[in-house]
Amino acid sequence: MLIYGKEVRDAIKAEIKKYAAVNRMHMVILQIGEDPASQMYVNGICKFADETGVDADILKLSAGNSQEQIIHIIEYMNNDPDITGIMLQKPLPPGFSLEVLANVIDPYKDVEGITNYNLGKLISYEQGIRPATPKAILTMLKAHNIPIEGKKVTILGRSTILGQPLAAMMTAENATVTICHSKTVNLVEETKRADILVAAVGKPNFVTPDMINEDVVVIDAGINFDEEGRMLGDVHPEAKEKARIASAVPGGVGLITVAELFRNLVYLKEEQIRRQREKTR
Numbered sequence: 555m556l557i558y559g560k561e562v563r564d565a566i567k568a569e570i571k572k573y574a575a576v577n578r579m580h581m582v583i584l585q586i587g588e589d590p591a592s593q594m595y596v597n598g599i600c601k602f603a604d605e606t607g608v609d610a611d612i613l614k615l616s617a618g619n620s621q622e623q624i625i626h627i628i629e630y631m632n633n634d635p636d637i638t639g640i641m642l643q644k645p646l647p648p649g650f651s652l653e654v655l656a657n658v659i660d661p662y663k664d665v666e667g668i669t670n671y672n673l674g675k676l677i678s679y680e681q682g683i684r685p686a687t688p689k690a691i692l693t694m695l696k697a698h699n700i701p702i703e704g705k706k707v708t709i710l711g712r713s714t715i716l717g718q719p720l721a722a723m724m725t726a727e728n729a730t731v732t733i734c735h736s737k738t739v740n741l742v743e744e745t746k747r748a749d750i751l752v753a754a755v756g757k758p759n760f761v762t763p764d765m766i767n768e769d770v771v772v773i774d775a776g777i778n779f780d781e782e783g784r785m786l787g788d789v790h791p792e793a794k795e796k797a798r799i800a801s802a803v804p805g806g807v808g809l810i811t812v813a814e815l816f817r818n819l820v821y822l823k824e825e826q827i828r829r830q831r832e833k834t835r
């Protein structure tokens with residue numbers, strides 16, 4: 555059975571719209587260079603912003619800018635009280651460091667939760683801002699009443715915006731977590747053991763029917779494109795058919811990811827209001 559993200563996304567959208575009607579929010583998206591998946595995400599963000607009454611600006615820079623220049627731009631935005639949240643699109647062109655640039659973002663404006671400060675809070679089970687895609691995966695599972703506690707969750711991929719934080723969040727939900735990657739020996743053994751399998755490898759149709767059991771729940775977090783520009787997930791359609799439950803691509807996790815990003819923006823806004831109150835007291 556395929557599961558979709560539209561219903562939850564629409565519910566979150568209504569929440570954001572209500573909040574945005576009384577709280578002005580402004581997000582800036584830094585996009586360096588060209589990438590089809592990033593472009594799709596940015597388009598989705600702008601549309602969501604438009605529909606909810608949030609200001610969203612794309613700052614499109616070319617790979618010709620120096621990292622130093624981009625650091626200055628981020629520092630400038632950190633100090634601009636008009637800006638609520640800053641997000642840095644992946645992938646970065648060669649010569650740019652995500653580790654360096656992400657950590658220039660003020661943790662209180664880090665709408666994706668990718669600064670070391672916020673990732674550290676996640677690891678220590680503290681409250682804070684969490685990366686949007688892992689959040690979307692948890693929201694997707696919960697919306698479909700799929701239990702997590704005690705389950706064997708296998709994650710394919712270990713990126714800092716997805717696999718790695720998802721492992722921490724799943725652990726916090728009392729799952730038993732396995733992360734697989736390019737050096738994993740006997741991958742099929744790992745994927746077959748999973749109660750919940752999350753694919754975040756960035757390779758079209760990577761998960762095939764022979765890799766999974768029939769009773770598994772598969773979450774497809776992959777966004778890939780074929781030669782005709784059609785969107786493909788990381789999980790082969792036949793594997794989705796075999797699985798008990800599988801999330802759709804398009805129409806699945808991606809839709810909720812956009813919504814979770816705006817929930818994060820609300821979280822930042824609330825923190826900024828709270829801090830402002832403390833200052834003036």
Ligand SMILES: Nc1nc(=O)c2c([nH]1)NC[C@@H]1CN(c3ccc(C(=O)N[C@@H](CCC(=O)O)C(=O)O)cc3)C=[N+]21
Nearest residue numbers: 591592594595598642643644777804805806808809811
């Ligand atoms: N720092 C950073 N964080 C990211 O999370 C990140 C990124 N960079 N770079 C690019 C990738 C890609 N990505 C998408 C998220 C949602 C949709 C999305 O909304 N997809 C819709 C399709 C919408 C349509 O068809 O127009 C869907 O899955 O149904 C797409 C792509 C996030 N990424």
